[in-house]
Amino acid sequence: MRERRAILSGSTFEEQIGYARAVVDGEWVHVSGTTGFDYRSMTIPEDVVAQAEQCLVNVGAALAEAGCGFADVVRVRYLLPDREDFEPCWPVLRRTFGAVRPAATMMVCGLADPRMKIEIEVYARRPG
Numbered sequence: 001m002r003e004r005r006a007i008l009s010g011s012t013f014e015e016q017i018g019y020a021r022a023v024v025d026g027e028w029v030h031v032s033g034t035t036g037f038d039y040r041s042m043t044i045p046e047d048v049v050a051q052a053e054q055c056l057v058n059v060g061a062a063l064a065e066a067g068c069g070f071a072d073v074v075r076v077r078y079l080l081p082d083r084e085d086f087e088p089c090w091p092v093l094r095r096t097f098g099a100v101r102p103a104a105t106m107m108v109c110g111l112a113d114p115r116m117k118i119e120i121e122v123y124a125r126r127p128g
Contacts, residue, residue: 003025026121034062044115049092052089067127
């Protein structure tokens with residue numbers, strides 16, 4: 001029987017809405033759209049680049065708990081309310097994904113909270 005388990009970050013949103021930060025399904029890891037909230041303090045920076053960095057901290061923690069890392073990411077989606085905010089994030093995103101080169105999509109859309117300037121979702125395949 002293949003493994004299926006939920007990974008929770010402690011975000012109050014997970015309980016309020018009814019979802020998991022990530023789901024491990026066999027060799028696949030599906031990480032939910034993740035914002036720049038620091039889940040310990042439930043605060044979010046105002047700057048989009050700082051939010052992108054915190055998104056990646058949050059995504060990285062979920063991947064680690066699932067038994068993989070950024071090198072295992074095969075797809076990434078970037079969701080931003082303002083297309084002008086995307087380019088300033090490129091250096092941060094390139095540091096994380098530049099050597100990995102996952103399939104990627106950037107979408108302009110509204111996010112759940114007006115303080116949110118970027119949301120990042122990834123799919124990874126666990127090694128082994």
